[in-house]
Amino acid sequence: MQTITQKLANPTRFMQLSGIVLPWIAGAAAAILCYGLFLVFAVAPIDYQQGETVKIMYIHVPSAWLAMMAYGLVALSSFGLLVFRHPLADVSAKAAVPIGAAFTFLALFTGSLWGKPMWGTYWVWDARLTSVLILFFLYLGLMALRSSLDDESTAAKLTAVLALVGVAILPIIKFSVDWWNTLHQPSTGLTSTIDPSMRIPLLIMALGFTLLFFAMHMKAMRNEVLRRRVKALRLSDIARRDGRTSQPTPAAG
Amino acid sequence: MDLGPHAAFIWSSYAIVGVTIAALITWLYADGRRQAAALKDLEARGVKRRTSVPSHADDNHAAGSL
Numbered sequence: 001m002q003t004i005t006q007k008l009a010n011p012t013r014f015m016q017l018s019g020i021v022l023p024w025i026a027g028a029a030a031a032i033l034c035y036g037l038f039l040v041f042a043v044a045p046i047d048y049q050q051g052e053t054v055k056i057m058y059i060h061v062p063s064a065w066l067a068m069m070a071y072g073l074v075a076l077s078s079f080g081l082l083v084f085r086h087p088l089a090d091v092s093a094k095a096a097v098p099i100g101a102a103f104t105f106l107a108l109f110t111g112s113l114w115g116k117p118m119w120g121t122y123w124v125w126d127a128r129l130t131s132v133l134i135l136f137f138l139y140l141g142l143m144a145l146r147s148s149l150d151d152e153s154t155a156a157k158l159t160a161v162l163a164l165v166g167v168a169i170l171p172i173i174k175f176s177v178d179w180w181n182t183l184h185q186p187s188t189g190l191t192s193t194i195d196p197s198m199r200i201p202l203l204i205m206a207l208g209f210t211l212l213f214f215a216m217h218m219k220a221m222r223n224e225v226l227r228r229r230v231k232a233l234r235l236s237d238i239a240r241r242d243g244r245t246s247q248p249t250p251a252a253g
Numbered sequence: 254m255d256l257g258p259h260a261a262f263i264w265s266s267y268a269i270v271g272v273t274i275a276a277l278i279t280w281l282y283a284d285g286r287r288q289a290a291a292l293k294d295l296e297a298r299g300v301k302r303r304t305s306v307p308s309h310a311d312d313n314h315a316a317g318s319l
Contacts, residue, residue, distance in 0.1 A: 041254065052257040056266045063270070102277055110266040117259040212274070219281045226288035233295040240300070 009087050011225050018218050026215040033208035039201035047198075056114040058202055062209035064107035067135060068170055070100025070213065074142070075167040078160035088221070090156040091228075093163060094146065095220035099213060101139035108132060119183060127176035128184035131169060138166040152228070 040058045047054035074096045080089035111129065112122040123129065142159050149155035177186045186193070194202065256263050 046257075051259070053259045053263060055256070055263050059266060059270045099277060102273055106270050106273055109269050113262045113266045113269075117262050216277060216281055219285065223281065223285045223288055226285070226292055230288055230291045230295065233292070233300045237295065237298070237300040 011087060011091075014088060015222060015225060018222055022215060022218050022222075025211055025218065029208055029211035029215050032204060032211060036201060036205040036208050039204060043197075044201045045195075045197050050118060053114060053117050054198070056110055057198075058205045060107060060110040060114055061202060062206040063103045063110060064132065065206060066209055066213050067100060067104035067107045067132065068173060069210070070096050070103060070217075071135060071138070071163075071167070071170060073217070074100060074163045075170075078163040081156060081160045082164070088225075090152075090160070091221050091224045092217070093156075093160065095224050096217055097139055097142045097146075099216050099220065101136065101143065103209075103213070104132065104136040104139055108136060124183055126183045127180040128173065128182050131173040131176050135169050135173060138162075138169060142166075152231075 036058070040055055044055075044058075046052050074093045077089045077093035077096065080086040081093065108129070111132075115124070116122045142162060145162060146155045146159050149158065174187075176182060177184055
């Protein structure tokens with residue numbers, strides 16, 4: 001009995017399934033995000049200390065979660081490539097990196113815009129901020145490494161190793177606010193540390209962002225499968241033409 | 254809608270998120286269309302996929318050709 005990952009190992013089946021699922025995930029993401037924005041701007045209360053600037057939390061926190069979740073997905077996919085040789089593992093890892101980098105950038109940028117009115121500075125070399133910046137550099141490093149190698153197979157393996165080495169940054173980011181004395185507040189826990197009137201909009205925005213991420217990741221994977229088919233066909237075309245030109249021409253007359 | 258003294262920070266945060274996500278989605282769709290068009294062109298020219306070369310076929314299979 002095949003597992004779901006084995007069933008999806010076949011790129012053709014993945015393209016069929018994702019072609020069906022993708023519009024639904026994208027539609028759900030759009031609907032949930034619209035509802036979340038309505039809650040944020042029309043329902044959620046202002047913070048007694050931060051006032052209206054707490055509204056930045058509803059995009060900063062989901063971006064930060066996705067920045068880490070995306071890297072977790074890259075590391076998981078890299079593990080799937082190196083250990084199980086799953087045909088779509090590298091496709092998944094390659095597709096997730098630019099999207100993860102974008103959300104890490106958004107986490108840093110919105111955090112900085114939130115920090116200026118609240119902390120009085122756009123940036124401080126705080127443990128949480130610095131470790132997320134390192135995560136951003138890791139993403140850029142993965143993209144740079146991959147684009148510097150022509151051979152797909154070598155690029156896949158080297159980026160997979162780098163991704164797995166870099167996964168150590170995730171617990172550092174997560175626990176930085178506990179291990180070190182940071183300006184950044186502790187984690188926005190999903191249980192007690194935040195009032196339901198703010199927690200529910202935050203959860204809805206996080207769900208919308210997460211669905212959006214998976215929709216974009218699925219689309220990027222589909223693009224990557226097509227890209228590799230195009231590359232294979234081009235190689236085949238070149239081989240065919242070389243085969244034709246290198247055949248010995250019969251002696252004239 | 255009055256967002257208080259720091260409204261500029263709030264609106265620019267939402268704006269940068271909106272612009273970045275819109276750019277990501279646009280890039281994904283443009284890339285998808287470009288790959289699909291290239292594939293259609295190759296198939297229209299009758300190009301068929303070669304069976305992968307056995308020398309390191311498992312590597313190719315693991316990461317390269319699909």
